[in-house]
Every structure is written in structure tokens, then in C-alpha cells.
Amino acid sequence: MTVTEAVHTRAHIDLAERARQVLPGGATHASRSYDPRIYVARSSGSRKWLIDGTELIDYTMGHGALLLGHAHPAIVTAVQEQVARGTHYGAAHPLEVEWAELITALVPSADKVRFTASGTEAVMLALRVARAATGRDRILKLQEHFHGWSDAVSPFLDRDGRTRTPAGVPAALGLLTTVVRTDDPADLEAALAGGDVAAVIMEASGAHYGQLPLDPSFIAAARAASTATGTVLIFDEVVTGFRVAPGGMQSVLGITPDISVLGKVMAGGLPSGAVAGRGALLELLATTIAHPGTFNANPLSAVAGIATLRLVADGAPQRTADAYATSLAAEWTGALAAAGIPGTIRRLSSILHIFLGEPSAQARIANAMRAEGVDILNTSAFCSSVHTIADLEQSVAAFARAIVVASSPT
16 A cells, blocks of 8 residues: 555544544644644654554654664663653652763763753753843844744744744744844844843754754854853754764864753653753753753653663764765755756755755655655655665655656646
């Protein structure tokens, strides 16, 4: 059975209808609201299976969290053993210490770590630390850079260059967030010159984990300007942390922020986030800032994180995933050329971004790929250390067919 046939079976149709009755839009995440919907029953390695047994090659990889693939044996064993010992102690435990020690050993900016339950929460906490440390209220972010859904990082520039806030975020809050473009560091430097900005936050990879690359000279300028004005520089490494290198994007660039925001790979696919940074800043959480959180450093997330970070610390899984992504990018680029379809494949480490020349084709490529048995995240593909040559061959063939379908007039 093909994926196209599978999503139209009675099991999928009935489940989609049930979902619409109890979930807004029938979904639990903006990126999972596509139609037709697929429902996954299990996953292993580089594959996942729908509720009727249909098999897909997976490049969503837990929205980028699964560098080691689905259900890695070491992570599964660690979580299974921990479940029997307890899922929530409501107290400090040795696992949180070991987990933090692994992070501080790998991430250049991490003197100390405070855990949260998600990347969005980690961003919220990092901004609070920056405001408390500087006594300032304003935040500066870069256009198109994504830091979760919290209010402070939601403002954006419209086509006329005016700051806007999305639905549900008061315009008054937007006045505390300055959004600058990334084509001229002078704009950033001018915005910081007044000395009233608490923090600059950015994806050091460029917007949307490398879809829109950021010139390293811009990042260096941001580091220098932040230092000169007493502004806290925050790197959002929720996606890139431990994936592009054991030390994250900052280790690749050789530029160290004051605070790093982490998530995804750090917890091996379980929920978590972290704020890691200079000791003096993080110690504000012990003296000035009250930060509760029922699931901070939850034992299950901690053991999954420990198992993962032990495996990725030497960089071998990253190199394997990068090599696979390099081959896949070359093959997909060749498929575009062979079909005469305009487009490019951009690679950041083990992450691929698909850009098709026609907007309509860009909008349809994910569904076209799923119909061919390959699941991508919108227009991005997260490669893992367990994708195989067979996966590569099937993915190339699927892409060659999908781009023709996506590019065809409806």
C-alpha cells in the first residue's frame, strides 16, 4: 500500500475526524496540521510506520531531536530502567548533576546550566536572566529568526519594515522588542548604541536553522557590540546544539555567547530545554530570580539526555549524519537538474533545506514526498547517524518523482 492510499483508509479518516472533535484544527503542532494527515504507530532507526503498517523513511526525526534515530537501544534501555526507579522524584537527584556536567563539558559558553521543560521556556528564562542582569527591558532579535512562541520573541517586521506582533500578543509588548534585518550589522550596532537593550538573541546558524544563512561577520559584530554596550548575547541552539558539532554552532564559529539556549538533541527525543551560560549570569537564578518548573530535569529526560550526550560527545554520529546529508544533497541537486526544475538544496551539517523555484511547488513538496513514502518537515530534512544506503537510494527516487508532481499545474 502506498502512503497516498494509506491516508485514505478508513482508519486514518476516522482518526482524523476524532482529532478534529477534540484538538484545535485536529492537530497538536502548527507543522503537523497538513492535509491529508498521517498517524504514526511506531518508529525505529530511520523509519516510522503508520497505523495501518505503511512504512516511511523519516527526515522529520522528532523535529530535529533525533540525531541518533528513533528508539536508539542505549536510550531505550536507559529510559526503561529509569521508569522502574521512578518518573518524578519531586526532589534533586544525581542524574541532573551528571546531565549538566556533560553539557558544560561540551558547550563553550556553558559554565552552569538550568533545565526547563522546553526550548520555548528556555528562551523565556534566558531573557529574564538578561533583564535581571542588566536592569534593562528591551530585547533585540533578528528578522525571521525563530525562538519559540513566547511573546517577547514574537514581533516581526512587515513588508514596510514596521514592527508587528502576531495575534494574541499585545502591540505594547512589541514596543519592548527591536527587530533588525541581517543585511547590515550597522543596524544592529545602532540599535545597541543607546545602552538600553538587555539581550540580543539570534540563531547563530541563520534563520530557521540555516534556511537563511547568517554571515559570520554579522555574528562577530554582534559579539563585539554586545560586549561594548554591556548587552547579553544569547545564541538559540535549540536545533543546532550537539547536532552541528558536540559544542554546537558556537564551536563551529569560534564565537562564544554569554548564554546558550538548548533543547532537542540534548534530551534524546524526550521533552526538555536548558539555559547554559556564564556562571555569574546563571547564579542569578540562585539569588535574584525565582524559577520553578515541575518537569525541570525530569529523571526520564535526564537519563535519555545522558545516554545521548555520551554517544555524541566524540563527534562521530555528527560526522556520519553529515556525510549522509552531503550525499543526499548532491543526489537531490542532480535530480533537480535532470528534471529541469529550478531549485537548490542548502545544507547545514546534517540538515537539508529544499528551495524550489516556484512558490506553489515549494508549498506542495512535503505532501508530494510523503506520498512517495518519505516524510520531511515542511521543506527541511533532518538526517541522522542511522540513515542507510537503502534509505538514500529510495529517497533519491522519491524526490525525483515528487518534484515533478509538486511542480505540475494543479
